[in-house]
Amino acid sequence: MLNEQILTNAQVVTADRVFLGTVVLSDGLISAVEEGRSQLPQAVDLQGDYLLPGLVELHTDNLEKHLSPRPGVDWPSASAVLSHDAQIVAAGITTVFDALSIGDVNPKGKRMQQLPSMLEAIAKAQAAGQTRAEHLLHLRCEVSHPDTLSVFRDLVEQPLVQLVSVMDHAPGQRQFALESKYREYYMGKYHLSAAEMDGFIVEQVGNSREYSDRYRRAIVEICLERGLSVASHDDATLAHVEESAGYGMSIAEFPTTLEAAEACRRLGMNVLMGAPNVVRGGSHSGNVAAAGLAQQGLLDILSSDYYPASLLQAAFVLAAEDGHCDLPQAMNMVSRAPARSAGLEDRGEIRVGLRADLLQARTQGSLPVIQQVWRQAKRVF
Template sequence: MIITNVNLVLENEVVKGSLELRDGKIVSMSDSQSQVAGAYDGEGDFLMPGFIELHTDNLEQYFTPRPKVDWPPFSAMSAHDTQLIGSGITTVLDAVALGDFRDEKRQTNLDLFINTVVDSQKRNLTRAEHLLHLRCEVPHESTVGMFEKYVDLPEVQLVSLMDHAPGQRQFVDVEKYRTYYQGKHNLTDSEMAAFENKQVELSERWSTRNRNEICRQCREHNIPMASHDDATKAHVQESKDLGMVIAEFPTTVEAAKRSHELGLKVLMGAPNVVRGGSHSGNVAAHELASHGVLDILSSDYYPMSLLEGIYKLSWDERNTLTLPQAVQLVTKNPAQALSLDDRGVIAEGKRADLVLAKQVDGHPLVARVWRQGKKVF
């Protein structure tokens, strides 16, 4: 198969040309237009590597589209997969929360989530490649036991460790914490006060011991690890000492810069880029990009935000990054973080996971997606 008349977004430049695909891989590239009959005409749009998503909770909204409403698992998985592919995501780590005492429904659905992801992949029911990201809420007595139940699954490609107790990390501003959780769980003021106290107590009792034990087991299994919401240099140093390779959502410029210096790839939410800032009142992703310390974008809760984030960082009035630099945030850099060496760039011998993007009235849209050379959107 040949794709021609496209702007190829390579690692360091954009070149107008053509690609030849065979057996699921890129076999040759050209800086000229192909004259071969039957070649796919990209009409001058931008051809990028398939996007790699490391942290998304998107699957949950399809399993439970409304409170107390459960959806059939394979139907939910299909709808989730369709949205991801339509957003240009060809590799995804579906994030599942372990030890999440804030939401009982997540715990009830956990086995169902994981079994559906694993079974869907084995039966080739998805268009994107789905892997697993275990999000470990460390301030809970059940977290290590739940982690040990799933850590041997070959689909587990990333483990992150997080503590959402009030007064630190994501929620240094306790008022932001109260606004978020009181609204989410519809708590009265007295119920919210009791909730806060309980989370602080759990964090003090379990967080450090669980963090250390889970990291020890990840090192034994050679599973990449991510910190979450580091706010200080001390947080970052602890993450480095424990062997983490990704810093998810650092909340300050200080923590992001130190993470970058120590070799942790800094991951921020693409919705943060699109919206212009953090909904928790923490550092803006575009600010980290301007300092040169933004490495990876995640769609988090909104899959199309990856393409929108690329657009905001490279094509709008800020022009913080070049287009190749912005594209690497969702392709090459996340691939490198997980040692997925067969994808993430447009180069001979790499997987033919590709996204063709265009602009309509100044907004980016996904026109076509190929995974391993097969058109899936």
């Protein structure tokens, strides 16, 4: 077949094992997965490197860094999307959910102003075939912001929206149960004076009390009607998880405690944690460590969050550490599990009939170094 590609002499990583083998690609799909080396002259020798499923990223705000590369600098959105896309695919990510924040908790931020141009630029680049990874949208809804529900109702009509998360970053809620931690974080990050911080806290507490419960319920109902996956964010207690599960949420993003992660498992929610947490050896904010959850069988999905290259590296870190998981299990956390949790049944593993989204990686010491990436059998890196 003219459009057939044969990749051979690779350590093929499927959903449950690793073996030296051959993978055949036809019409954008995986048409054969076989043990052993192909003897056909047209077969491409991968020289014993790993052949892995393309990564699926559910939660990254990496695009924002390209839109605002420095404080006070606004970069053209079309150029920013393509730069972001290049970084994403170079990290082995073939499907990315770009996280767009509705409701800015930064008193000096521009997220809400940037939102329309970000969404339009992603949609246009994707429609024009300019992106190398496939881009979908993850709407992050700050339910304590007065405008969140109305903006969400407008944006949820966009066909690229596949995932929605709800969160409340007001003081006294979830991640910031202690007002002292909230004050320390926002004064340090956004350079607020004590007086500015006092006024900001009063405003945020009032907004949370007025809008959060009502907006959370309305957003979840809209998502369930549309068949969209819904995620909670920063669940810290049993009560938080019970509330999230009661709303029908299927993903728990970044639970902050072991108690919350255990409750997620009991109630059937997939636990998503940050890959940087794994690579760095713990949470930068002092919350529960992702590797510790993996060791106890409580970790389902990894997300690169703010550092795209961490996703593949974290999978190899987990596979290399005794008592965590093997490489197929670790790779499932960055491919099959996120794909399935977002309703994508056509990708996420090396299996006949699925999309030929693949990456070739060679290890240097313990570090996986990406050599090539394919999306639907087309080489994109």
